[in-house]
Amino acid sequence: MDEKIKTFKALSDKNRLRILKLLEAKPLCVCELNAILEIAQSSTSQHLKVLKDVGLIKDKKQSYWVNYYLAQNVKDNFIREQLKIIAKSFNDDAVIKKDNRMVRKINRKSLCCK
Amino acid sequence: MDEKIKTFKALSDKNRLRILKLLEAKPLCVCELNAILEIAQSSTSQHLKVLKDVGLIKDKKQSYWVNYYLAQNVKDNFIREQLKIIAKSFNDDAVIKKDNRMVRKINRKSLCCK
DNA sequence: AATCTATATCGGTGATTGCCGATATGGATG
DNA sequence: CATCCATATCGGCAATCACCGATATAGATT
Secondary structure, three states, X not given: OHHHHXXXXXXXXXXXXXXXXXXXXXXXXXXXXXXXXXXXXXXXHHHHHHHHHXXXXXXXXXXXXXXXXXXXXXXXXXXXXXXXXXXXXXXXXXXXXXXXHHHHHOOHHHHHOO | OHHHHHHHHHOOOHHHHHHHHHHHHOOEEHHHHHHHHXXXXXXXXXXXXXXXXOOOEEEEXXXXXXXXXXXXXXXXXXXXXXXXXXXXXXXXXXXXXXXXXXXXXXXXXHHHOO
C-alpha cells in the first residue's frame, strides 16, 4: 500500500508529469529536461529521483550524460497501468503540447556543453 | 492537467484509499467510516470532501445520514480508469483486509446514535 | 594524474497538507 | 418552533514537499 501511495505522490506533480510525457518522445538527459522545464537543475534531478524510486523511469549512463527513459516491460501491474493511463492522458493539454514540440527540436549539444 | 493532478493528490493518502476500498463493499455514512478509520470526525469529513471534489465518490442525504458511495458510470476516462485500478489493487494489504472484515460487521445504529 | 562537465546531494525557505478540538449548519424530530 | 444529531467548517499546529543556490561526485578527456 505504501509503495502505491508513493507512486500516486510521484504522479501528483506537474513537472514530474511533464517529464513522463517528454520521455514518451525519446530518452532524455537531465540538461535537456531542464531546458524544457525551466527550473533549477537540482530540482529536475530531484524529480527524476522520485520517478525512478517508484519504478516509473530508469536511467542509463552514456558517456557524459545520464539518459532517462520510461520503464519498459514493467512487471508491477500498478505501475504498468499508471504508465498506460498517462500515455493516454494529457495529450490535449497546452503545456504538454508545447513541451512535445520543443522536445522534437531539441539539440543536446547546444544545450548541455558549457 | 490540474484536475488530474488533483486526482492523483486525492489518491496519495492512506486514509482516503482506505475510504475508497471500504466503499467498494457498500455505501457508508461518515460515522461508519469514522469508526473504522479511527481518526477525528472532522478529518474523515475533510477526506470525503477531497474525494468528492474530484469525482471519485458521490453522496446522498438520507434521513439523519449522508451516505457516501463510489461514483458509478463515470464519464471521465481518467477517473474511471483510476477507480478500476484501485478496485484491482490493495486487496492483499493487511489494513485493507482488516477494514473489509470490519465493514461487513458494522452496525450503523450502534455506532452513530449518541 | 589533473581537469572538465553533467549530474547528484545538501541546507534552508515558503507553501501545502493532514491532523485535531471547537464550533457552525441544517435537516429531522418532538 | 425548539431541540437533537450527523456532518461540515474553522483555526491552529506539525510534518512534508517543491524550490533554489551552493557544493560534492564521478566518469570522460587531456
